Structure formats: C-alpha cells, structure tokens
Amino acid sequence: MSAPRPDGRRYAERIRRNWHFYLFISPFFVLFTAFALYPIVFSFLLSFTEWDGFVPIKWVGLDNLRLAAHDEAFWNSLWNTLVICVLYIPPMLVAAFLLAALLNASWLKFRSLYRTVFFLPVITPMVAIALVFGLLYDTERGLLNATLAAIEEAVPWLGLRPLPWLTSETWSKPSIAILLIWRWAGYGMVLMLAGLQGIPRTYYESARIDGAGAWSRVWHITLPLMRPVFVFCAITSLIGTIYAFDEIFMLTYGGPGRSSTNFGLYLFNTSFDDFRFGYASCLAYGVAAVVFVASLFILRFRRSDWN
Amino acid sequence: MARRGTSGFRVYRYVNRVLGHAVLMLVALLFLLPFYWMLSSAFKEPGHIFAAPPQWIPSPWHPSNFRDVLDLANVDFIRSFVNSLFISVSHCGLVLFLCSLAGFAFAKYRDAPGRQSLFVFVLGTMMIPGSVLIIPIYVMMVKLGGIDTYWAMIVPGAANAFGIYWMREYIGENVHDDLLEAARIDGCSELGIYWHVVLPVIRPALAALGVFTFIFAWNNLMGSLILLHTKEMYTLPLVIYLLNGDSSIPYGIVMAASLLATAPLILAFLFFQRDFVEGMTSGALKA
Incomplete structure (x- = not known):
C-alpha cells in the first residue's frame, strides 16, 4: 500500500477511525513497557555500574568489560558451554534426523505414539527429571553403573566399565550432554519431521527414474533441502545451552569444582550469590550481543547460500 | 541392489x-x-x-511415600501445588488474552498509522534474551513489594513478543476479512468481533500457545528461586529442589513429590498434544 504523505488532518482522522487498534494493543504495551522495555534499558545502564542492589549505584564506565576480560571463571564457563555444545548438539541432530526419517516411513505403525514418547522429555519439569538422572548416574549405586558393571562382567572385551559420572571433572560435562540429548532430541525430531514432509515426493521419484540409489537420494535431495532445519535446530540448541539453567543447577550445580558451570549458571551465581548486579548485566549484554551478531551472520550466510 | x-x-x-x-x-x-x-x-x-x-x-x-509427602515438616506440598496451579493458570490466561487481542489488532487493523513500526519494534525486542531482564525485574519487585506475591510470578512474563507474533500470523491466515465485515454489518462491536468471531476461529492456536505457556510457567524454577522466599508461597519446582537438598528426606519421598509435579503436565500435554506439536512446529519454522 502506498502511504500518502500524512498531512495532519487526514492522519489524525485515520488514527481516530482506528482507535480500536490502539485500545487493543494497549494492555500488551503497558505490560511490555513495564516488564520488558524498562528492564532492557535499566540493565543496559546497569552494565556500566557497580551495584549490589543496596548501596548507591557507582558509575564505572567500561570497567566491567575490563573485569570480564580477566575473569577466569567467566571464560571457564564459556569454555564449558562450548564443550557441552560439541558433545550434545551433533549427536542430538543425528538422532533427531534418524528418528524423524524412521517416523516418516510410510510403513510405520503407531506413528503418533512414538512421536508422543519422543516428545515427552521436552515438556517434563526439568527439576524432577534431573533428580531422576541424578539417581541413574550415581557412581556407587546408580542403575547406569550397575548396568555397565554387569556388561563388563559378561563381555569384558567391550571395554565398558562403571564411570564416575557426576563425581569427576572429566565426566560431568558428558553427563549433562546426555541429559540434554535425551531432553531435546524429540523437539528436533518434530521439526525435522515437518521438514521431511515438506519435501515433494516428485523429487524422489524423478531421482529414482534417473537411477539414483537410496543413499544418493538422501545425500543429494534430503540433506540439502533439510539444511535450513538443521541450521535452525543447531542455532536454537546453541543459544539454549548458553542459557541452560535448570538442568545444570539441579544435576551438578556446576560441579565438581566448576567443571560443568555453563554461562547461564555463572550468570545466576554472579547475580544472586555474589549480588554483582552491574557486572552481571554487563556479562549478560556482552554475551547477548555476540550471540545476536553470530546468529545474524549465520542466517545471512544461509540466505545467500540459497539464492 | x-x-x-x-x-x-x-x-x-x-x-x-x-x-x-x-x-x-x-x-x-x-x-x-x-x-x-x-x-x-x-x-x-x-x-x-x-x-x-x-x-x-x-x-x-x-x-x-505419597502420604509422607503431604506430612513433611518444612514444606506444605498441597499449598505449593495450589500455588503452582494458580500461578500457571493465571499466567496462561493473561498471556492468551493479551496476545490474542493485540495479535488481532496487528493482523486486521491494516489502516492504523504506526501499525508496522510498532510490530517491528515488538519483534526486535524478541532478539534480547530473558537473561538481561532478570536483575531489573528482581530489583523492581523488591521496590514494588512484589517479593512473595502471586502477581510477581504471573504478570511480568505475560507481555510475550513471541506469543503476539504467533497470534498475528495465525489470525492473519485463518480469520477472513469478509467474516469481520459481515459481523460489522450485523452491528457487532469491535470487542464483540474479537470475542464472538476471532476467538472461536483461533481456538487451536490458543490451545497450543496455552499449553506452551502453562508448561513454561509450571516448570519455572529460576523465577521461584528469585521471587519467592516464604514457605507459603513456594511453587512445586522450588519444593522439589528444597526436598532434594535436605539429606534427611528419603529419595522415595522426593520421587513421589516429583511424580506428583510431573503428572498434571503430562496429562495436559496428552490432552492437547496435537495442537501443541503442530503449533510448536509452525511457530518455530516460521520464526
């Protein structure tokens, strides 16, 4: 629609005629201003200050950035986040794709039952399920190690043995990655299933006529067309892991030591254990900015790739 | 081959x-x-x-174990269950009302000046993650006396940019203009159109957004940790966290509490799962 230059009277007239529009969006905007806009601005300003919530706010300029550069615990939390991502996202994507491909098979029975089962972890309270994982992972008496010990006894040459899942710095990150895979594979599966169903059957049929085998059809048709879904899942999982809280807070509390503290947990501890509101706001904004720029970059890359 | x-x-x-x-x-x-x-x-x-x-x-x-959950000394399980239910249901109702009403306005009042820019503005704030909002909201709640109140858990997250985006898309595609015109000619007020014409059509989207919001509110641990400090106000995630931290309480009881906290969610999900899964897919793939 070509908007004519708003000469005052007609513009006012249009506003008056559409007063319902402003009425209907106003409840949303009142809350939005109070609980989203104002906090966004407030915490942006806070990130240039030093404040514990009680004493007068002290303006420190860019000092918080300088602090962050030398904050070993902060960089450690980013490193842990990265390691957890590497351990969790690729296997999760592969599992989600395989499950989606199986569920998409025409011969499958009980499709919706399987879909429900795989999706169930997405909706369960993390608090409750993390505790169950804690029981399963228990080093001395957990089900997982009991099973591994039994396997070791039965088939020693497999090399499986009980592991200190939550009690060692080496295994705390894989333990969390396994929990994350379990939790999110079903979500990825649902997205990929929708993606698979969006690929026209004729593509496969003409490929078959041209003599393409099953693998070649997957490689040359399915995977390229599914790329946007993979990219979307990977980005959301990455962001999700940066800010993941419940899983880690309940399962390991970031330990042993700091070995499984991700950025989300570090931010929470900086805010509400140490009450360093200014510094925490600076970290939150800094990481958000990096994530934002990185996502834009990836999405842009993806678009140019399409055309 | x-x-x-x-x-x-x-x-x-x-x-x-x-x-x-x-x-x-x-x-x-x-x-x-x-x-x-x-x-x-x-x-x-x-x-x-x-x-x-x-x-x-x-x-x-x-x-x-289930009887023992109800008899615990330092937490009131039933009270917490009711707290969780009240908070989640109210939050959910508020989100559905705000987002569908504003989504309707954004989708159908195409002539209103400022419509596009306001919407782009709302979408833009979606890029800013919740992590930067937590400290300001906590500070605000301390100042406004919102600590240990229901409204502190119900109101702040209700202005949900994602929800409004979702509703606008759905209403734009599924509520036809001639339907609205017909209602107007019949003398229906604009609010009446929202209530009698728009809401019935968008029921599937409301169900999906509703379940999504309910689950999110029901599982909200961080909000409870920050905003709720007295026993009477505890929600279920907080209770389970506290039970787990108390080594004098046997795991069987903690698991019974976890089961009681999980069951309503699974039931809600099974009941609405078709809408929910489809809604989640379409919302996510368009975003």
Whole structure:
C-alpha cells in the first residue's frame, strides 16, 4: 500500500477511525513497557555500574568489560558451554534426523505414539527429571553403573566399565550432554519431521527414474533441502545451552569444582550469590550481543547460500 | 541392489522394516526409562532405591511415600501445588488474552498509522534474551513489594513478543476479512468481533500457545528461586529442589513429590498434544 504523505488532518482522522487498534494493543504495551522495555534499558545502564542492589549505584564506565576480560571463571564457563555444545548438539541432530526419517516411513505403525514418547522429555519439569538422572548416574549405586558393571562382567572385551559420572571433572560435562540429548532430541525430531514432509515426493521419484540409489537420494535431495532445519535446530540448541539453567543447577550445580558451570549458571551465581548486579548485566549484554551478531551472520550466510 | 518386485528386494525391505521397528522401540524404551524409574522409585522403601542389583519392580510396595509427602515438616506440598496451579493458570490466561487481542489488532487493523513500526519494534525486542531482564525485574519487585506475591510470578512474563507474533500470523491466515465485515454489518462491536468471531476461529492456536505457556510457567524454577522466599508461597519446582537438598528426606519421598509435579503436565500435554506439536512446529519454522 502506498502511504500518502500524512498531512495532519487526514492522519489524525485515520488514527481516530482506528482507535480500536490502539485500545487493543494497549494492555500488551503497558505490560511490555513495564516488564520488558524498562528492564532492557535499566540493565543496559546497569552494565556500566557497580551495584549490589543496596548501596548507591557507582558509575564505572567500561570497567566491567575490563573485569570480564580477566575473569577466569567467566571464560571457564564459556569454555564449558562450548564443550557441552560439541558433545550434545551433533549427536542430538543425528538422532533427531534418524528418528524423524524412521517416523516418516510410510510403513510405520503407531506413528503418533512414538512421536508422543519422543516428545515427552521436552515438556517434563526439568527439576524432577534431573533428580531422576541424578539417581541413574550415581557412581556407587546408580542403575547406569550397575548396568555397565554387569556388561563388563559378561563381555569384558567391550571395554565398558562403571564411570564416575557426576563425581569427576572429566565426566560431568558428558553427563549433562546426555541429559540434554535425551531432553531435546524429540523437539528436533518434530521439526525435522515437518521438514521431511515438506519435501515433494516428485523429487524422489524423478531421482529414482534417473537411477539414483537410496543413499544418493538422501545425500543429494534430503540433506540439502533439510539444511535450513538443521541450521535452525543447531542455532536454537546453541543459544539454549548458553542459557541452560535448570538442568545444570539441579544435576551438578556446576560441579565438581566448576567443571560443568555453563554461562547461564555463572550468570545466576554472579547475580544472586555474589549480588554483582552491574557486572552481571554487563556479562549478560556482552554475551547477548555476540550471540545476536553470530546468529545474524549465520542466517545471512544461509540466505545467500540459497539464492 | 535388488530390483523392485524380486524376492531379494522383498527380503531387503522386510529386514529394513524389522530393523526400523527395533531401533524405534529401543529408543522409545530409553526415552521412557527415566519416567519409569521415577515411578518405581516413588513406590520404594527408603533403602531400596539404590539396591544392588537394581530393583525394577518395588518390593515391598511402599505407597506411603505419597502420604509422607503431604506430612513433611518444612514444606506444605498441597499449598505449593495450589500455588503452582494458580500461578500457571493465571499466567496462561493473561498471556492468551493479551496476545490474542493485540495479535488481532496487528493482523486486521491494516489502516492504523504506526501499525508496522510498532510490530517491528515488538519483534526486535524478541532478539534480547530473558537473561538481561532478570536483575531489573528482581530489583523492581523488591521496590514494588512484589517479593512473595502471586502477581510477581504471573504478570511480568505475560507481555510475550513471541506469543503476539504467533497470534498475528495465525489470525492473519485463518480469520477472513469478509467474516469481520459481515459481523460489522450485523452491528457487532469491535470487542464483540474479537470475542464472538476471532476467538472461536483461533481456538487451536490458543490451545497450543496455552499449553506452551502453562508448561513454561509450571516448570519455572529460576523465577521461584528469585521471587519467592516464604514457605507459603513456594511453587512445586522450588519444593522439589528444597526436598532434594535436605539429606534427611528419603529419595522415595522426593520421587513421589516429583511424580506428583510431573503428572498434571503430562496429562495436559496428552490432552492437547496435537495442537501443541503442530503449533510448536509452525511457530518455530516460521520464526
């Protein structure tokens, strides 16, 4: 629609005629201003200050950035986040794709039952399920190690043995990655299933006529067309892991030591254990900015790739 | 590679299907295992949760864990359950009302000046993650006396940019303009149109956004940790966290509490799952 230059009277007239529009969006905007806009601005300003919530706010300029550069615990939390991502996202994507491909098979029975089962972890309270994982992972008496010990006894040459899942710095990150895979594979599966169903059957049929085998059809048709879904899942999982809280807070509390503290947990501890509101706001904004720029970059890359 | 219709291909296809079913079944069992373990542990005697070899079926059957959950000294489980339910339902209702009303306005009042820029502005704030909002909201709640109140848990997250985006898309596609015009000609007020014409049409989207919001509110641990400090106000995630931290409480009781906190969610999900899964897919893929 070509908007004519708003000469005052007609513009006012249009506003008056559409007063319902402003009425209907106003409840949303009142809350939005109070609980989203104002906090966004407030915490942006806070990130240039030093404040514990009680004493007068002290303006420190860019000092918080300088602090962050030398904050070993902060960089450690980013490193842990990265390691957890590497351990969790690729296997999760592969599992989600395989499950989606199986569920998409025409011969499958009980499709919706399987879909429900795989999706169930997405909706369960993390608090409750993390505790169950804690029981399963228990080093001395957990089900997982009991099973591994039994396997070791039965088939020693497999090399499986009980592991200190939550009690060692080496295994705390894989333990969390396994929990994350379990939790999110079903979500990825649902997205990929929708993606698979969006690929026209004729593509496969003409490929078959041209003599393409099953693998070649997957490689040359399915995977390229599914790329946007993979990219979307990977980005959301990455962001999700940066800010993941419940899983880690309940399962390991970031330990042993700091070995499984991700950025989300570090931010929470900086805010509400140490009450360093200014510094925490600076970290939150800094990481958000990096994530934002990185996502834009990836999405842009993806678009140019399409055309 | 065997050709179509030859017996070799039939065998190949048969093996494929059996393999596919086997894989799916195995994975499904793995996915269900934690739920089963929660269920069976909730019925175990204190010493039996870590029994060696592991006990798959509780023996003896120990249902009194569930009674003990209700008799705990330092938490009031029923009160917390009611708190969680009240907070989640109210939050959900508020989100559905705000987002559908504003989504309707954004989708259908195309002539209103400023419509596009306001909407782009709302979308833009979606890029800013919740992590930067937590400290300001906590500070605000301390100042406004919102600590240990229901509204502090219900109101702040209700202006949900994602929800408004979702509703606008759905209303734009599914509510036809001639329907609105017909209602106007019949003398229906604009609010009446929202109530009698728009809401019935967008029921599936409301169900999906509703379940999504309800689940999110029900599982909200961080908000409870920050905003709720007295026993009377605790929500279920907080109660389970506290029970787990208290080493004098047997795991069977913690598992019984977890089960009671999980069951309503699973029921809600099973009831609305079609809308929910479809809504989640369409919302996510468009975003």
